[in-house]
Amino acid sequence: MKNRKLIFIGLFIFLSVVIGSFIYFPKSIDTALNRIKYPFEVGEILTSQQIDENLIVVLYTNKNNNNELQNAIIQKNSIFYSVVEMNGSLNIEIPQKLDSGDLRTQVLVSWYDKSDKYVVMAVAYDEDVAAITYQNQELTPLDINGYHLFYGTGTGKYEVYELFDQEGNRLEHIKE
Known part of the structure; x- marks a missing residue:
């Protein structure tokens, strides 16, 4: 009789842990990101891309005012997702005709996995x-909501980025 009670209690504890794991651990990228409140809550997920076997890069905006672009590296473990790394943010604005001396773009390079892999x-x-x-x-x-955004992934050390117009002509980083 005592053995049955112990087996029943052990089985109950095991099932509680399994069910609790399924309830607690995120089963989607949205859920994993929304568990992280720093530096701000996730607004709109703009894009996601598989970058390694179990790693996904996600670009998203700020929930409060949609004017900050953020990236995160998400790891998929079997059926669960977890945030591995979150990096800096960029202010986003709708492109316009700039005055001389204005910065044409803002670029953020984020390295991850303690290597030369970058987003x-x-x-x-x-x-x-x-x-x-x-x-x-x-x-x-x-091109989302009028914003002109770019992203990429790869491997390598920091390098200067290049800008081009519609005809393929190289542009200076600061408007001449």
């Missing part, structure tokens, strides 16, 4: 900027 994201403030390259790789453009 690069950029915001174009100048409507003339049509393409950005980093490490000789053209960044993927995202």
Whole structure:
């Protein structure tokens, strides 16, 4: 009789732990990101891309005012997701015709995995900027809500990025 009670109690504890794990651990990227409140709550997830076997890079905006771009590295473990790393943010604005001396873009390169692997994201403030390259790789453009955003991933040390207009002409980083 005592053995049955012990087996029942042990089985109850085991099932409670399993059910609790399924309830507690995030089963989606949204849930994993929304558990992190720093530096701000997640607004809109703009894009996600698989970068390694179990790693996903996610670009998202601020929930409160949608004017900050943030990236995070998410790891998928079997069916659960966890935030591995969150990096700096960029202010985003709708591109416009700039005055001389204004900065055309803002770029943030974030290294992860304690190596030379990186995620690069950029915001174009100048409507003339049509393409950005980093490490000789053209960044993927995202035109969302009127913002002109770019992102990419790769491996390498810090390098200066290049800007190009619609015709493929190289642009200076600061408007001339």
